[in-house]
Amino acid sequence: xxxxxxxxxxxxxxxxxxxxxxxxxxxxxxxxxxxxxxxxxxxxxxxxxxxxxxxxxxxxxxxxxxxxxxxxxxxxxxxxxxxxxxxxxxxxxxxxxxxxxxxxxxxxxxxxxxxxxxxxxxxxxxxxxxxxxxxxxxxxxxxxxxxxxxxxxxxxxxxxxxxxxxxxxxxxxxxxxxxxxxxxxxxxxxxxxxxxxxxxxxxxxxxxxxxxxxxxxxxxxxxxxxxxxxxxxxxxxxxxxxxxxxxxxxxxxxxxxxxxxxxxxxxxxxxxxxx
Amino acid sequence: xxxxxxxxxxxxxxxxxxxxxxxxxxxxxxxxxxxxxxxxxxxxxxxxxxxxxxxxxxxxxxxxxxxxxxxxxxxxxxxxxxxxxxxxxxxxxxxxxxxxxxxxxxxxxxxxxxxxxxxxxxxxxxxxxxxxxxxxxxxxxxxxxxxxxxxxxxxxxxxxxxxxxxxxxxxxxxxxxxxxxxxxxxxxxxxxxxxxxxxxxxxxxxxxxxxxxxxxxxxxxxxxxxxxxxxxxxxxxxxxxxxxxxxxxxxxxxxxxxxxxxxxxxxxxxxxxxxxxxxxxxxxxxxxxxxxxxxxxxxxxxxxxxxxxxxxxxxxxxxxxxxxxxxxxxxxxxxxxxx
Amino acid sequence: xxxxxxxxxxxxxxxxxxxxxxxxxxxxxxxxxxxxxxxxxxxxxxxxxxxxxxxxxxxxxxxxxxxxxxxxxxxxxxxxxxxxxxxxxxxxxxxxxxxxxxxxxxxxxxxxxxxxxxxxxxxxxxxxxxxxxxxxxxxxxxxxxxxxxxxxxxxxxxxxxxxxxxxxxxxxxxxxxxxxxxxxxxxxxxxxxxxxxxxxxxxxxxxxxxxxxxxxxxxxxxxxxxxxxxxxxxxxxxxxxxxxxxxxxxxxxxxxxxxxxxxxxxxxxxxxxxxxxxxxxxxxxxxxxxxxxxxxxxxxxxxxxxxxxxxxxxxxxxxxxxx
Numbered sequence: 001x002x003x004x005x006x007x008x009x010x011x012x013x014x015x016x017x018x019x020x021x022x023x024x025x026x027x028x029x030x031x032x033x034x035x036x037x038x039x040x041x042x043x044x045x046x047x048x049x050x051x052x053x054x055x056x057x058x059x060x061x062x063x064x065x066x067x068x069x070x071x072x073x074x075x076x077x078x079x080x081x082x083x084x085x086x087x088x089x090x091x092x093x094x095x096x097x098x099x100x101x102x103x104x105x106x107x108x109x110x111x112x113x114x115x116x117x118x119x120x121x122x123x124x125x126x127x128x129x130x131x132x133x134x135x136x137x138x139x140x141x142x143x144x145x146x147x148x149x150x151x152x153x154x155x156x157x158x159x160x161x162x163x164x165x166x167x168x169x170x171x172x173x174x175x176x177x178x179x180x181x182x183x184x185x186x187x188x189x190x191x192x193x194x195x196x197x198x199x200x201x202x203x204x205x206x207x208x209x210x211x212x213x214x215x216x217x218x219x220x221x222x223x224x225x226x227x228x229x230x231x232x233x234x235x236x237x238x239x240x241x242x243x244x245x246x247x248x249x250x251x252x253x254x255x256x257x258x259x260x261x262x263x264x265x266x267x268x269x270x271x272x273x274x275x
Numbered sequence: 276x277x278x279x280x281x282x283x284x285x286x287x288x289x290x291x292x293x294x295x296x297x298x299x300x301x302x303x304x305x306x307x308x309x310x311x312x313x314x315x316x317x318x319x320x321x322x323x324x325x326x327x328x329x330x331x332x333x334x335x336x337x338x339x340x341x342x343x344x345x346x347x348x349x350x351x352x353x354x355x356x357x358x359x360x361x362x363x364x365x366x367x368x369x370x371x372x373x374x375x376x377x378x379x380x381x382x383x384x385x386x387x388x389x390x391x392x393x394x395x396x397x398x399x400x401x402x403x404x405x406x407x408x409x410x411x412x413x414x415x416x417x418x419x420x421x422x423x424x425x426x427x428x429x430x431x432x433x434x435x436x437x438x439x440x441x442x443x444x445x446x447x448x449x450x451x452x453x454x455x456x457x458x459x460x461x462x463x464x465x466x467x468x469x470x471x472x473x474x475x476x477x478x479x480x481x482x483x484x485x486x487x488x489x490x491x492x493x494x495x496x497x498x499x500x501x502x503x504x505x506x507x508x509x510x511x512x513x514x515x516x517x518x519x520x521x522x523x524x525x526x527x528x529x530x531x532x533x534x535x536x537x538x539x540x541x542x543x544x545x546x547x548x549x550x551x552x553x554x555x556x557x558x559x560x561x562x563x564x565x566x567x568x569x570x571x572x573x574x575x576x577x578x579x580x581x582x583x584x585x586x587x588x589x590x591x592x593x594x595x596x597x598x599x600x601x602x603x604x605x606x607x608x609x610x611x612x613x614x
Numbered sequence: 615x616x617x618x619x620x621x622x623x624x625x626x627x628x629x630x631x632x633x634x635x636x637x638x639x640x641x642x643x644x645x646x647x648x649x650x651x652x653x654x655x656x657x658x659x660x661x662x663x664x665x666x667x668x669x670x671x672x673x674x675x676x677x678x679x680x681x682x683x684x685x686x687x688x689x690x691x692x693x694x695x696x697x698x699x700x701x702x703x704x705x706x707x708x709x710x711x712x713x714x715x716x717x718x719x720x721x722x723x724x725x726x727x728x729x730x731x732x733x734x735x736x737x738x739x740x741x742x743x744x745x746x747x748x749x750x751x752x753x754x755x756x757x758x759x760x761x762x763x764x765x766x767x768x769x770x771x772x773x774x775x776x777x778x779x780x781x782x783x784x785x786x787x788x789x790x791x792x793x794x795x796x797x798x799x800x801x802x803x804x805x806x807x808x809x810x811x812x813x814x815x816x817x818x819x820x821x822x823x824x825x826x827x828x829x830x831x832x833x834x835x836x837x838x839x840x841x842x843x844x845x846x847x848x849x850x851x852x853x854x855x856x857x858x859x860x861x862x863x864x865x866x867x868x869x870x871x872x873x874x875x876x877x878x879x880x881x882x883x884x885x886x887x888x889x890x891x892x893x894x895x896x897x898x899x900x901x902x903x904x905x906x907x908x909x910x911x912x913x914x915x916x917x918x919x920x921x922x923x924x925x926x927x928x929x930x931x932x933x934x935x936x937x
Contacts, residue, residue: 001356004389004530006541007341010350050343050350050537053532078842079556091350093343149366238554240528246544247525248552250569252494253577272498275559281619305885306730323734327820336820409734410643410751478751480642480737509649509675511827515883527849542849548823550840591766596729599824599881600670601646 005243007037008048014068016088019085020153023120024084025072026239028094035069036094041104041127042234042262045096046242047071049086053079056239056257059097060123062130072100072155072244098242099261102128102206102232104135111204112140116217118209122155122201124234124261125208133167142197145212147175147190151183173197191216192221194224201225206232218265228265235275236260251275277450278436278460280308286314287437288365291526292502297364298332300325319366322411324591329371330365333394334378336518336543340528341392343537353536356427359397361447366403369424370414370591374417374521375400376425380582381524390541399449402426406472411592413481413605419589422472461495480565481590481605488612491580498572501567502610509600514545516594517570522587525551525578546570571607615718616664618782619689622715623662624655626687632713633684636675638668644739645725649675651686664689666741669764670721671877673707674830676909680708688712691719692786693766695775696829696873698908703912704871706833716775718783721760722766726885728762731755766889768929769793776910778935793874797893812858818884819857821849825878825888831868835881838863865891870918873909902926 015027026106028047039059048054055077062211075084083092087189089147113132115125132139144164148154154174165172175186175193186193190213201224207214214233221231237256242244244258253269254260286307291297297313300320308322310329321324342353345379375395382391400422405412414421423429428446431544438460441447450457476482489497517523530537544551546569552560578587594603623635639650640663649670652658671694679686690698695716701707706915728736728748735751744759760768771793773786800808826832826839838844846863865872865888874896878888899906903917903925 001358001393003316004356004388005386006388006390007354008352023548051532051541052531080555087348090348093350093352216302220487236554237559238552240526240544244384245381245388245524245571246527247546248544250573250577252498252572253491253580270495272495273496274565307728309883321732327694407734407752409729410736411711439837475751476733479735505650508651511824511881513822513824513827513881515822515824518822519883529849545822548840550842595646596725597883599828601641601648603646605642606648 003032005034007239008095011036011047011069011092011094013086013088013090013092016086019072019155021135021152022075023072023155024075025070025156026083027068028069028092029068032090032163034067036095037097039063039069040101040129042100042102042124042269043097044099044242044257044261045069045071046098046239047079047083048093049079049082050093053077054093054240055079056098056236057241058124058127058234058261060126062134064134066076072126074120080151096242097222098257100259102234102262104128104131104134108132108204109138110140112202113142114199114203114205114209115142115144116145116190116194116207116209117144117146117207118213119153120155121207121209122146123208124205126156126159128206130184133164133170135274136169142170143173143197143202143203144198145168145173145175145190145194145199147177147193148178150180151176165177189213189216191220195220198224199228200206204230204232207236228269231265232262233265235263237275258274276431276440276460276462277437277454277457278438278467279456279458280436281434283315283456284319284437287456288317288319289315290456291363291365291449294361295511296360297365298362298605299365310566313365316422323405323407323412324368324593325369326593327519327591328374329367329400329526329590330362330374330378330521332362333375333477334524334526334543338390338541340539340541343539345537354447356393356397357413359393361397361399363399363401367400367424367426368405368591369402369419369421370412371521372400372402372424372426372590373417373419373554373589374591376388377522377578377582377585377587378524380585387494390520392608399428399445401446401449402427404429404431404469404472406417406432406468408472408476408479409592409593410480411452412476412479413484413590413592414417414589415476416484417484417586417588420473421476428599430505431465431469433462433468437459437466438462438465460564484605484608486575486586486608488614489579489586489608490584491576493613494576494580495613495614497576498568500611500613503564503568506602506607506610510547510567510602511599512547512549512563513599514543514547515597517545517547518543519593519597521591521593522574523570546573571604571611574604575608575611615782616662616814619664619717620658620662621714622882623652623658623687623689626713626715627653627655627658631685632687632863634679634682635662635687635689636672636679637689638663638672640672641727644736645723645728646721651675651679664717666723666739667725668769669720669724669880671697671828671830671875673701673875674828674833676712677701677833680711682711685711685713687715688879689715690775690778691717692773692775693719693770693873694873695777696772696907697875699777699912700871700873700909701830701833703909704833714780716778716781716783716785719767719773719786720770721763724764724880725760727764728757730758731761733757750907762923764876764932765879765887769795769876771874771907777912789806794897795894796887796890797897800890800894815886816861817857818855818886819861820884821857821860822883824883826864826883828877828881829864829868830873830877832864861886861888861891865895868892869895870906870916871908872896873907904929 010026021131244255249256307326308320344351382388405421574587738749872892
């Protein structure tokens with residue numbers, strides 16, 4: 001019998017990084033070494049601890065990383081709590097890759113890119129950012145606006161400071177919600193910060209974060225003159241199969257697991273408001 | 276057409292079941308019909324349809340997907356799939372036969388569901404034309420002819436004989452396997468029976484229900500209809516409609532710790548259930564209105580939008596008969612319809 | 615009766631006594647009645663129905679409806695009033711927000727029983743001197759009225775309304791019903807026969823949850839069977855006994871609170887006689903703790919929630935278990 005996508009592969013967790021008080025980044029390789037499968041930025045995978053649960057997570061590492069995949073996961077429910085408690089060396093099950101991807105090889109090529117993220121929302125964008133960094137010649141200027149509740153809640157802070165900020169042609173703007181000792185950067189919510197920074201409306205925008213942040217940021221972008229056709233986001237709903245068959249992650253006739261998770265706002269606007 | 280006298284049905288069933296597993300609808304004590312594995316002496320039900328649909332044969336209520344052995348930090352994945360044995364489902368009605376085409380569109384779409392395909396490949400569907408459709412029938416709404424069912428092979432009764440014809444290779448193989456029992460028959464009387472059935476179909480109370488005003492192009496219009504509140508107000512949020520429906524195919528995946536390992540099951544699920552879309556951090560369908568709307572939007576709008584206009588309903592009428600509060604797709608269509 | 619009820623509802627809406635009315639709405643066929651809330655006289659005139667098929671107990675809807683603004687008129691049959699009382703006792707409904715008009719009870723008809731006679735293509739059903747005249751696509755059929763009544767009505771326990779603000783029609787009596795006959799029959803079986811009976815019935819279960827969701831005693835905000843953290847959430851049964859457990863646990867949970875309204879069996883798509891499980895508990899409670907009818911009043915203490923010195927000892931389980 002042929003392989004079935006519902007039968008998962010084994011992945012080994014080879015590194016666990018505490019990113020923020022409630023976010024850890026897990027490095028996963030196949031038992032034989034190397035990646036379990038290839039993916040494109042924005043795609044997801046179903047991770048599971050049998051008996052505990054199975055859930056969809058975006059792959060936060062870039063496909064240009066040839067050695068491993070990474071997942072930045074916020075402690076939130078049953079499965080994620082278990083994942084946060086496990087040790088390096090733990091095997092997990094993994095299946096995928098699922099969903100579409102950010103159009104890095106088509107619509108985004110040659111464009112100036114503006115990434116806007118809030119909190120754990122950086123996870124799916126990090127895959128694109130590093131993909132762009134590794135294929136620098138294919139893209140224009142890159143601006144990253146990233147905010148979190150506090151300095152401690154900024155995911156991948158070390159990578160942002162040590163790598164992204166040192167790259168030429170990448171502008172990084174960080175912000176936190178409230179003033180904090182040891183923070184001399186910007187303070188304030190992401191939507192307002194975007195307006196303050198007044199980015200060029202020629203940029204293509206990739207946005208991910210809490211729904212409320214997305215809502216206000218999108219409104220702000222429109223005020224600045226951005227069109228919905230320039231703005232991409234990535235969605236999350238409850239999933240079981242990952243391949244558009246179990247029937248629960250639909251928004252209108254589109255399945256987030258299969259037709260998404262990446263949507264352009266004009267596409268999303270045609271769908272019922274149920275997410 | 277080839278035929279066998281109705282009083283020789285026992286012989287026919289014995290012959291089929293000698294080479295493969297045969298399922299036929301039989302009457303239960305409470306008057307309901309259900310599919311049973313044929314054993315000698317069983318009588319074919321005369322009921323119009325089985326209480327549960329025939330989808331169980333290809334998409335069972337529960338099935339084991341995969342097993343896991345957990346040892347320390349290690350996990351072993353055990354593929355529990357086995358090649359299905361050949362089987363025949365006899366007496367499937369036209370509505371249920373169409374439901375398989377609809378299920379195929381989901382489960383055989385890439386990536387193919389191997390569990391479903393395995394059973395589909397090994398199952399032969401032998402249909403039976405209806406002669407006594409009932410008030411809850413509306414298969415005609417979806418272009419189904421109850422007097423000419425689809426399936427691998429189809430049977431028609433003229434009251435004396437059962438006529439059989441093949442629709443494809445699988446059906447022909449089935450007929451070949453029982454050809455010694457069949458003889459050529461004159462279909463004049465059968466044609467009269469079929470014509471009469473079609474007359475009755477035209478007189479049924481739901482005969483004029485059409486899908487003309489439904490389909491993928493009505494997405495936001497119907498989603499935002501103000502009728503949903505009233506339609507869903509007394510919905511109990513149970514899964515009766517979903518579980519008796521031949522086309523409902525949503526499923527859940529669950530793990531069980533048996534004490535010796537983990538079994539991962541797939542089971543039927545219902546969009547009517549409160550936890551269907553519930554996530555650790557919220558639920559996009561908070562009240563029964565949204566869940567109720569999802570079920571009917573899926574059948575009348577989303578499914579046709581994704582499947583070249585095919586609707587996710589075959590008009591079998593089971594939900595009309597079984598919903599505890601008698602709310603159903605017909606009432607929804609009539610209330611919602613914008614001409 | 616329907617006419618009198620519509621007039622009563624219109625009057626109470628017009629004089630401001632109530633803002634809404636809960637009753638039943640006509641369907642596509644003679645028998646497919648849907649519980650519904652009406653807000654205007656026009657709606658009532660157009661769609662309100664009360665006939666031989668309006669069996670649904672609307673009490674449970676009042677859990678939600680009585681918490682809305684304004685007052686709602688509920689037409690309750692005698693059996694429905696027991697459910698309502700029990701819900702009041704459990705603080706699930708806001709009594710002040712409900713205006714109850716007691717209406718005569720059944721017997722009500724079960725369309726499934728008509729269909730089980732092989733009568734198909736039903737276009738209309740008329741009761742003429744307790745003979746049903748059934749108009750069908752295939753001509754007229756007849757059957758005795760009493761052969762088509764719901765199981766719950768065949769063993770009706772009471773024609774008396776235990777709570778109401780006003781009555782339409784005369785008040786009835788508590789009946790000396792034969793409702794425990796089948797329970798006794800099951801008790802007299804051998805353990806194996808009984809086991810086979812229940813396995814046969816419960817194996818039909820498709821876990822649609824209709825029995826639970828319709829049950830006026832099942833009003834938990836979050837059912838243990840829907841809670842992934844409970845360890846018993848089981849949409850997918852791990853073995854063939856799990857469905858049995860679901861029903862047995864449910865029967866335990868409603869023991870002493872079940873008023874025997876019979877809705878569980880009425881809505882079961884598989885015709886499982888679920889009410890017999892509940893009746894066994896009712897019969898046992900009657901014999902072990904003294905006669906008790908859940909929902910009869912709103913103040914008495916339920917035997918299973920009350921300690922009395924002369925309560926039976928737990929060893930009774932062992933004693934009664936001996937064949």
